[in-house]
Amino acid sequence: MKTGISGIVALIVVLVLVIVGFGSIYTVRQTEQALVVRLGEPVRVVTEPGLNFKIPFIDSVISIDKRILDLENPAQEIIANDQRRLVVDAFARYKIKNALRFYQSIGSIQAANIQLTTLLNAAMRRVLGEVTFIQIVRDDREGLMNKIRDQLDKEADGYGISVVDVRIRRADLPEANSQAVYQRMQTERQREAAEFRAGGGQKAQEIRSKADREATVIIADANSTAEQTRGAGDGERNRLFAESYGQDPEFFAFYRSMTAYENGLKSNDTRFLLRPDSEFFRFFANPSGKPPAAKPQ
Numbered sequence: 001m002k003t004g005i006s007g008i009v010a011l012i013v014v015l016v017l018v019i020v021g022f023g024s025i026y027t028v029r030q031t032e033q034a035l036v037v038r039l040g041e042p043v044r045v046v047t048e049p050g051l052n053f054k055i056p057f058i059d060s061v062i063s064i065d066k067r068i069l070d071l072e073n074p075a076q077e078i079i080a081n082d083q084r085r086l087v088v089d090a091f092a093r094y095k096i097k098n099a100l101r102f103y104q105s106i107g108s109i110q111a112a113n114i115q116l117t118t119l120l121n122a123a124m125r126r127v128l129g130e131v132t133f134i135q136i137v138r139d140d141r142e143g144l145m146n147k148i149r150d151q152l153d154k155e156a157d158g159y160g161i162s163v164v165d166v167r168i169r170r171a172d173l174p175e176a177n178s179q180a181v182y183q184r185m186q187t188e189r190q191r192e193a194a195e196f197r198a199g200g201g202q203k204a205q206e207i208r209s210k211a212d213r214e215a216t217v218i219i220a221d222a223n224s225t226a227e228q229t230r231g232a233g234d235g236e237r238n239r240l241f242a243e244s245y246g247q248d249p250e251f252f253a254f255y256r257s258m259t260a261y262e263n264g265l266k267s268n269d270t271r272f273l274l275r276p277d278s279e280f281f282r283f284f285a286n287p288s289g290k291p292p293a294a295k296p297q
Helices: 002-023 099-105 109-128 133-139 141-159 175-247 249-264 279-285
Strands: 025-028 032-038 041-046 050-053 059-065 069-072 076-079 085-096 161-172
Touching: 025 032, 032 099, 041 099, 059 099, 069 109, 076 109, 085 109, 085 133, 085 141, 099 141, 109 141, 109 161, 133 141, 133 161, 141 161
Parallel strands: none
Antiparallel strands: 025 050, 032 041, 032 059, 069 085, 076 085, 085 161
16 A cells, blocks of 8 residues: 555656656757846746756746748838929848847837838938938938838837848839829820821931932933934934935935825825826826926827
8 A cells, every 4th residue: 555655656656757847848940049037027038059957846937939031011102302293112130139128128029010111201201301302202212211220210219129231122102193104194195106206307308308308400411411412313314314415406305205104194094185297296197206208189
């Protein structure tokens, strides 16, 4: 009987020791840092990974992430220094550098995200409200992001947080303003296109007019040259005819009559009546073209 009671007592003692042993050790992972709290009061922070010990049932361990954390900020409408409205979409990266201060001031990642979102929006309004639209979207974007990061890091230091980076993902006009700008740009481009077309049409008309003028001059010169050549040819022909007539008037008269017969007696619809003894047919009656001699009476 005593042996059975002793065995039960020994088993209970072993169980208690196992429970106490497991309750007195904890593991810190590579991506975490541990805050040991004793009866509600923080006593130490463990940043090195490995196996550690604590007082069981009295100490509790709170794990806090020590990696770089993301903060996604909803798009905000901000008024720049030149009174231009902008929709700014930004995000931040931060890490917890002081676990004790973080635990005492905020306590959780969710609460830290809410607080940092408020601080980030305030920093963006302060920094971007001092510069113009062009500086934000083109000229000094990198410098402005660094300035926002520095201000946010300074304010987040009180919560044990270090801000690693702040980036403006997009900075653009509101949708209504963007449509108006696009419409104005489209109208401007259409106006420029119309000017280019008008200039091109005027240039084309000038080229066409010049070409027509040059063609008229060329044709006139060609006609003049042709008339001169034709006149020279006619003169040369007349000269040759005159020389031929002077050398043999009878043959010249015969040749002219043959040419007249050829041109006048072609097979066409022209019809005319002549007397057989007319001057036109004199070579039909006599090859020499002389009128027949009168018969003696």
